[in-house]
Amino acid sequence: MTNYILKDENAVYYECGFSCDNEIFMQFGSDRFFITDGRYSIEAKEKLRGIKIVESRDVIKKAAELLTEHKIKKLHYDPNDFTVAEFEKLKASKYTYFEPAPAFSQKKRIIKSNREIKLIKEAVRLGAEAFDQFAGHLRRYGLNQNEKRLVYECAAKMQNYGDFALSFEPIVAINENAAKPHALPTDTEVKIGSLILVDAGLKYERYCSDRTRVAEYSNSLTFDKKKQRFLSSKRQKVYDTVRKAQEKAIKAAKPGVKACDIDRAAREVIEKAGYGKYFVHSTGHGVGLDIHELPVISAKSETIIEENMIFTVEPGIYLPGEFGVRIEDMVRMAPTRAVVL
Amino acid sequence: MTNYILKDENAVYYECGFSCDNEIFMQFGSDRFFITDGRYSIEAKEKLRGIKIVESRDVIKKAAELLTEHKIKKLHYDPNDFTVAEFEKLKASKYTYFEPAPAFSQKKRIIKSNREIKLIKEAVRLGAEAFDQFAGHLRRYGLNQNEKRLVYECAAKMQNYGDFALSFEPIVAINENAAKPHALPTDTEVKIGSLILVDAGLKYERYCSDRTRVAEYSNSLTFDKKKQRFLSSKRQKVYDTVRKAQEKAIKAAKPGVKACDIDRAAREVIEKAGYGKYFVHSTGHGVGLDIHELPVISAKSETIIEENMIFTVEPGIYLPGEFGVRIEDMVRMAPTRAVVL
Numbered sequence: 001m002t003n004y005i006l007k008d009e010n011a012v013y014y015e016c017g018f019s020c021d022n023e024i025f026m027q028f029g030s031d032r033f034f035i036t037d038g039r040y041s042i043e044a045k046e047k048l049r050g051i052k053i054v055e056s057r058d059v060i061k062k063a064a065e066l067l068t069e070h071k072i073k074k075l076h077y078d079p080n081d082f083t084v085a086e087f088e089k090l091k092a093s094k095y096t097y098f099e100p101a102p103a104f105s106q107k108k109r110i111i112k113s114n115r116e117i118k119l120i121k122e123a124v125r126l127g128a129e130a131f132d133q134f135a136g137h138l139r140r141y142g143l144n145q146n147e148k149r150l151v152y153e154c155a156a157k158m159q160n161y162g163d164f165a166l167s168f169e170p171i172v173a174i175n176e177n178a179a180k181p182h183a184l185p186t187d188t189e190v191k192i193g194s195l196i197l198v199d200a201g202l203k204y205e206r207y208c209s210d211r212t213r214v215a216e217y218s219n220s221l222t223f224d225k226k227k228q229r230f231l232s233s234k235r236q237k238v239y240d241t242v243r244k245a246q247e248k249a250i251k252a253a254k255p256g257v258k259a260c261d262i263d264r265a266a267r268e269v270i271e272k273a274g275y276g277k278y279f280v281h282s283t284g285h286g287v288g289l290d291i292h293e294l295p296v297i298s299a300k301s302e303t304i305i306e307e308n309m310i311f312t313v314e315p316g317i318y319l320p321g322e323f324g325v326r327i328e329d330m331v332r333m334a335p336t337r338a339v340v341l
Numbered sequence: 342m343t344n345y346i347l348k349d350e351n352a353v354y355y356e357c358g359f360s361c362d363n364e365i366f367m368q369f370g371s372d373r374f375f376i377t378d379g380r381y382s383i384e385a386k387e388k389l390r391g392i393k394i395v396e397s398r399d400v401i402k403k404a405a406e407l408l409t410e411h412k413i414k415k416l417h418y419d420p421n422d423f424t425v426a427e428f429e430k431l432k433a434s435k436y437t438y439f440e441p442a443p444a445f446s447q448k449k450r451i452i453k454s455n456r457e458i459k460l461i462k463e464a465v466r467l468g469a470e471a472f473d474q475f476a477g478h479l480r481r482y483g484l485n486q487n488e489k490r491l492v493y494e495c496a497a498k499m500q501n502y503g504d505f506a507l508s509f510e511p512i513v514a515i516n517e518n519a520a521k522p523h524a525l526p527t528d529t530e531v532k533i534g535s536l537i538l539v540d541a542g543l544k545y546e547r548y549c550s551d552r553t554r555v556a557e558y559s560n561s562l563t564f565d566k567k568k569q570r571f572l573s574s575k576r577q578k579v580y581d582t583v584r585k586a587q588e589k590a591i592k593a594a595k596p597g598v599k600a601c602d603i604d605r606a607a608r609e610v611i612e613k614a615g616y617g618k619y620f621v622h623s624t625g626h627g628v629g630l631d632i633h634e635l636p637v638i639s640a641k642s643e644t645i646i647e648e649n650m651i652f653t654v655e656p657g658i659y660l661p662g663e664f665g666v667r668i669e670d671m672v673r674m675a676p677t678r679a680v681v682l
Binding site for chain 2: 021040041042079080081082083084085087088102146148149150151152153156159161162163179181182184267280320333
C-alpha cells in the first residue's frame, strides 16, 4: 500500500470528508493521521472515525516527527502541494525518502462516484438558476450598471444570500473586455446592444459548477444559449461558430477517445470559419472539488476519456479591441456519449 | 545590489505597481523583468516603464532561461513563495545559486510610506463605515437571520455593491460560535440578547483594513466599542477585560520597544482577570497589501517596533461552549505613540 501525505484542503476532504484551513493528512499502511491546530481539533475529533487526530501548532513539523517515530521509509507527496520552505521542514524526518507524485490526489479524483455526480449535478442546476436570476437583474436594473457592480450582483445571485460559496470570482465583461479571457472588472457600463460575457459558478456541498454565456443587452435578455440573436452579422457569425464548435466537441467526446480529439473537434470548426488564431485557450478542464481538475481537454492532452469523468467544454473566439465569445457547459461522460449537465 | 525573484502577487505589485495572477518579477542589478502570459502582457506593457516585459506560457521556465542567458550566479528567493515543483523548474538555470530569503518582500514592506499610510487610512475609514452599515442591517433585519446569511450581508456592506474587494471572508459568529477564533458560519440564528462577533475588512486600492467588534443583539445595536453593555455580568467582565487589554497594549506600543512587550501588556491584563489560558492567539499582526504582514505581535516576537509600522491590536478571550470576545483595531506607530486608525 502506498504511503502518502496531503496538505491541499480539497485533497484532504476527499480522503476523509473533513478539512479546515490548516491540516496535514497522512496514511501509512492502515494508519491514518489528521494533524491540525487547536482551532479545529475538537471538530475533527467529532467528525472523523478511524483516523488519529493529532493537535499541533506546527502541523508540518509534527508530520516530520510522526514520520520519524513510525520509521517511515518512503512517502509519496505532490510537489505542487508544498512550498520549498514547508518541504524543508518535512525533510527533518530521519528515515524517509520522499517520492514526488505530481497531481496525486487529482488523479485519484478523475472518475467521479455516483454521490459526486449527484452533488455536481445539483451544483450545476443551482448555477443555471442563478444565471436566470442574474438575467432578471440585468433586464430590470442592468442598463448603465458597470462591470464592477455586475460582478457583485452576479456573485450575489450565485451565493443566494449566503447559501452557497462561489466556485470562483465571477467574470462579467462587456464588448472589448470580453475579448480578454480573464477580464478584470472595469467601470464600463452596459448599454442597449452591449455584448455581455458572464462566466460564473457556485459550490454545492463543496462541489463546483462552471458555466459561461454571452448575450446582447436588451430588456428581453436571456442566457439561453440557443436563443441568442445579435445585431451585427459579425457577432452572430462568431457566436454561431463557437456554438457549433461546442456541439462538435461534445459529440466527439466518447469513452476511449483522447482528450486532444475533443479539443481538435472544437478547434477545427473555429479554424474553418477563419478564427483559428483567436481561440487562445484549451477546450476544457475537469471540475469537482477544485474548479480546475483533470482531465485537461487541450490540443496536447493524451488522457483517455473514461465513463464518469466530468469536464467543461468551452471553446471561445476573442477578437482584441472588439469582443469575445465563449460558451461553456459541463458534461458527464456517459457510456456512449457526453451528457450536458 | 541584490538579485532577486518574486512570484507573489502583492510582492510584485509592491515592486512595480502592477501585477496579475500569473507572473514572475526578477531584478538583476539594474535590469528588471516582468514575465507573464498572453492574457496580461498587453496591459503590462501599457502600465510598466523601465521594466522588460517578457511573454511566455510557462513563466517559471522562462525565468530559468533568462537566468541562464544572463549568466546570473546568485539569486535571492523566498522559499515560501515557490512550490517544490516550481522551484525544480527554476533550478534548470545553469549558473545560479539560489539563496533562501524568507519573507524577502514582507521585510521590505514592514515600514509604510506616506502614500501607503494614506491608502490604509482610507481602507480603515471605509471599513468602519461598512461596520455601521452592517449594524443598520442587523437592527432592521438581523433578528432570526443565521450566520451564513449575515456573513453574506456583512460582505455586501464591505464591498459596497462592487466598489471594493474583501480583505478576507468576514466572520460573523453568535454566542458559543464566537468562542472559536476562526468560526465557520452555521445556521445559528440571531435572537434578542445574542452575542455577535464580527471580524471583517475591505481593500482600498489593494490595501487592507481589518477590524473586530462584539455586540449584544437588540434593536439599538451599535459596533461602537465604548458603548457595549451586556445583560450578564460575566459577558460584561470579559468584554471590559479585553477592552482594557487592548488599551494597555496600544499604550505599550512605542518606537524602540519589542513586539513581545506589546503582547505582554495585553496578556497581563487578561491573566490578572483570570482568563490567561483563554487568550489563545497572539496580540496582532502587520497589515498592508497582505492582510497578514510583519510585524508579528506575539509573545515570542523580538521585532523592534519602528515609526510607520501599521499593525492590529486584537486581544481576545474565548470561553469554549459559552462565548468569545475579541476587539481589534489597526494602529500606526507615530513618533511617540500608537495612533488608532
